Amino acid sequence: MCTVCGCSKNAQFSVNGETQFRFQSTQKENFKLNPESLQQPLAKKGTKMPEVHTLEQQVLAKNDSLAALNRRELSRRGVLSLNILSSPGAGKTRVLERTIADLDQSVVCQVIEGDQATEQDALRIRRAGAQAVQINTGNGCHLEADMLASGIKILQPRESNILFIENVGNLVCPALFDLGETRRVVILSVTEGEDKPIKYPYIFHNADLLLINKIDLLPHLEFDLQRCLDYVTTVNPSLMTLCVSAQTGEGMDEWYQWLQKERAALTPSEPCEEM
């Protein structure tokens, strides 16, 4: 268990500093017992027998249904939304800063920043020239779908925008929680060691794109790039991988091409409306 963070123990998070309360109870309509759920009506007259009820209830159903709503809303608006995942310090915010600067108004970028605490990253993104919402998860070690919904409500992304969702730096928990994003992008930096894909297989297994960042540092490290790519193929043979340096700009053009291709693949199904 997460002895450090306790994950969703606190039923609140904050959006741009304002406290939001989580949905505490599960969706009631799904959890009422109905007569068909009763397996064995064994109670004979005069005796008291336990009743066994079948539930077959997905534990993460609440998050998954909210994620489905986010996905429908973002798709309706024609917004490309990317869940950006990495360990802390891999360069997620730096990649976004550079992307916002390089795309320079040709694409409207908006960012939802997830961190346990502080507005540091949202401030960096705003300085880079994009709108940002900061979500502080408090004790939580990942973003969940209701948090993304709060961010969408504030940012109101429109057709052709790119919505970057910078998840809390963590290679374990965010893998389990669908937010409703269009694509999952994992960033691995060469300072972390080439075996991250096999040590944290879930996050790499479910990713759509991998950015190997900080490649300008390769000459100074013992990072074996080919071995890293082999591990990536082992865990997820169809995972597209790009080598970049957000610091020097090397390889970033391919990332921008990927973004444009993904954006072009989307068309809004209905005119935008306020959510």
Place this chain on the structure above:
Amino acid sequence: MHELGITQNIVAIVAEAAAGRKVLRVQIAIGKLSAVDADAIAFCFDICCMEAGLAGAKLEIQHIPGRLKCFHCSAEKDSPTLYGRCHCGSNDLRCISGQELLVREIELE
């Protein structure tokens, strides 16, 4: 990492279904490839039950083994990981079982 939150979800589902009745037993299913640690769930369960007024409920965990299917030759195999290599040489395998995370049934007094 996230098992406390997940156990709270499990207990919330049970509490809502039980609607105040005494819960004797809770059966959950955890797939070996679900990224959820069953021991950690068991560790958190009693405490979460106490908080939710379900003290005394017994937890029964059904472990579901991981199973992968090859995209190329359709062969299936058990696997302790989400990835692997098929006897045909392909490593393009899809998980067909083992990612479950379910509250199966509850026993009420």
